[in-house]
Amino acid sequence: MSDSSGSEDILLSAGIRPTQARMRIMNYLLTSETHPSTEELSLALRGTGVPIPAATLYQSLEKLCQAGLLIRFTGKDGQVRYDANLSVHHHMICRCCNRVCDIAIKNPLSRLGIINEKSGKPIDNWALDQAAIEVKGLCPDCVGK
Amino acid sequence: MSDSSGSEDILLSAGIRPTQARMRIMNYLLTSETHPSTEELSLALRGTGVPIPAATLYQSLEKLCQAGLLIRFTGKDGQVRYDANLSVHHHMICRCCNRVCDIAIKNPLSRLGIINEKSGKPIDNWALDQAAIEVKGLCPDCVGK
DNA sequence: ATCATTGCAAACTGTTTGCATCAAG
DNA sequence: CTTGATGCAAACAGTTTGCAATGAT
Numbered sequence: 269m270s271d272s273s274g275s276e277d278i279l280l281s282a283g284i285r286p287t288q289a290r291m292r293i294m295n296y297l298l299t300s301e302t303h304p305s306t307e308e309l310s311l312a313l314r315g316t317g318v319p320i321p322a323a324t325l326y327q328s329l330e331k332l333c334q335a336g337l338l339i340r341f342t343g344k345d346g347q348v349r350y351d352a353n354l355s356v357h358h359h360m361i362c363r364c365c366n367r368v369c370d371i372a373i374k375n376p377l378s379r380l381g382i383i384n385e386k387s388g389k390p391i392d393n394w395a396l397d398q399a400a401i402e403v404k405g406l407c408p409d410c411v412g413k
Numbered sequence: 414m415s416d417s418s419g420s421e422d423i424l425l426s427a428g429i430r431p432t433q434a435r436m437r438i439m440n441y442l443l444t445s446e447t448h449p450s451t452e453e454l455s456l457a458l459r460g461t462g463v464p465i466p467a468a469t470l471y472q473s474l475e476k477l478c479q480a481g482l483l484i485r486f487t488g489k490d491g492q493v494r495y496d497a498n499l500s501v502h503h504h505m506i507c508r509c510c511n512r513v514c515d516i517a518i519k520n521p522l523s524r525l526g527i528i529n530e531k532s533g534k535p536i537d538n539w540a541l542d543q544a545a546i547e548v549k550g551l552c553p554d555c556v557g558k
Numbered sequence: 559a560t561c562a563t564t565g566c567a568a569a570c571t572g573t574t575t576g577c578a579t580c581a582a583g
Numbered sequence: 584c585t586t587g588a589t590g591c592a593a594a595c596a597g598t599t600t601g602c603a604a605t606g607a608t
Contacts, residue, residue: 321590342491344545372530379524385517396550405541466565
């Protein structure tokens with residue numbers, strides 16, 4: 269079946285059973301450019317065959333996250349989204365079509381020039397080690413409209 | 414009553430009625446360092462007098478956001494939070510005590526050096542205009558522990 | 559007096575859980 | 584055969600809405 273391509277091995281090497289639901293989810297996330305919300309995912313999978321019941325979808329996503337195959341994050345809009353790209357990266361969001369693309373930023377913490385809002389002086393008493401960055405604008409497809 | 418300090422004028426000049434619930438909410442957010450979630454807010458207000466019923470709290474927060482007095486955002490943890498600091502700013506979060514402090518970053522978009530994750534080349538076909546940045550680490554109080 | 563706000567209860571939405579059936583190893 | 588996954592239905596939590604009572608102007 270076309271659903272089993274590639275994902276089967278990934279699931280097996282993560283030590284979890286390569287079931288229909290999980291493979292379909294992994295396949296979709298691995299091939300899609302976007303980082304779909306649960307609802308978008310449900311809708312998209314309905315288009316590729318039998319719909320996946322809500323309970324199964326949630327359970328499978330939970331399992332895949334636990335297995336370390338997916339990352340779950342919440343966008344600034346409050347939507348929970350899933351991402352099969354495990355490398356550290358950031359997101360670029362189109363405010364028109366809501367597309368979410370991955371971007372890389374080298375040494376973000378040292379570039380940012382973080383300062384105290386009131387004094388304008390650099391923050392030097394915190395031990396910062398991580399940055400989560402979301403940039404917004406218009407994607408190539410929407411910039412013309 | 415101690416609740417009316419300052420907030421009354423703010424609500425009046427925003428053109429909405431300075432009611433008890435709204436003043437208590439604004440007062441709390443204006444004086445608190447944190448950016449409370451709905452639940453934290455409800456809990457904190459319960460401590461300052463009569464509890465505010467859920468419906469009223471949600472309705473009031475909605476009104477205050479519409480009036481432009483509050484900003485609503487969703488943290489990476491998925492919690493909806495409110496902020497009375499209207500200036501454009503970013504957040505610094507202590508991973509130990511969860512304190513959220515405001516920070517400023519000048520021209521974040523030009524500093525970041527955003528590149529395509531795969532090619533490593535700069536992104537030049539998007540029209541980016543906004544960045545939301547959350548940095549994490551340990552605050553001065555927790556860095557010693 | 560008028561109209562917006564409050565606050566209870568009921569409705570709704572997204573997510574989780576119990577459990578019997580089904581599928582993978 | 585054994586164990587884990589599925590998927591229905593029911594439970595749940597957070598939020599929103601209908602509407603009568605209340606409060607602000």
